[in-house]
Amino acid sequence: MVSLFDDEKIASELKGNTLRAYWALLNSENEVIGVRELQRQLGFSSPALASYHLNKLEDLGLVVKERGDYRLVREVKVGILKQFIKLGTFMLPRYALYATMFTTLLVFFVSQLKEFSFYSVFALIFGVLGTVILWYETIRIWRQKP
DSSP states (O other): OOOHHHHHHHHHHSOHHHHHHHHHHHHSGGGEEEHHHHHHHHTOSOHHHHHHHHHHHHHTTSEEEETTEEEEOOOOOOGGGGGEEEETTEEEEHHHHHHHHHHHHHHHHHHHOOSOOHHHHHHHHHHHHHHHHHHHHHHHHHHTOO
């Protein structure tokens, strides 16, 4: 049983390089990663540093060590991770789905526009504003990824 205290502890501990290690594990194939692979991926100076962060994830109950590799056993959404959805091994900002939908609707609206009236200009302004805002938020969240 996962308690609220566990989530608070994970949220307070899952930051910096430990968060980067967790992110790498989320993006890895089969959600398994080795110490040397993590070291190379994150540019750590030694395997001991990679091992330290993987052991920290193990202490938090997020991974288990199996035959020298670490396997993800629990996904958590804390901090910036709340803003992402997982598609296979790729993490995508949630806003990207909305931005894509708005962009598609805007392109369709413009392609079907026959004449300009107050209502079509009004719809066009709101379509462009919505699309720009959603793409801005998508890029902003993407830049904050670990």
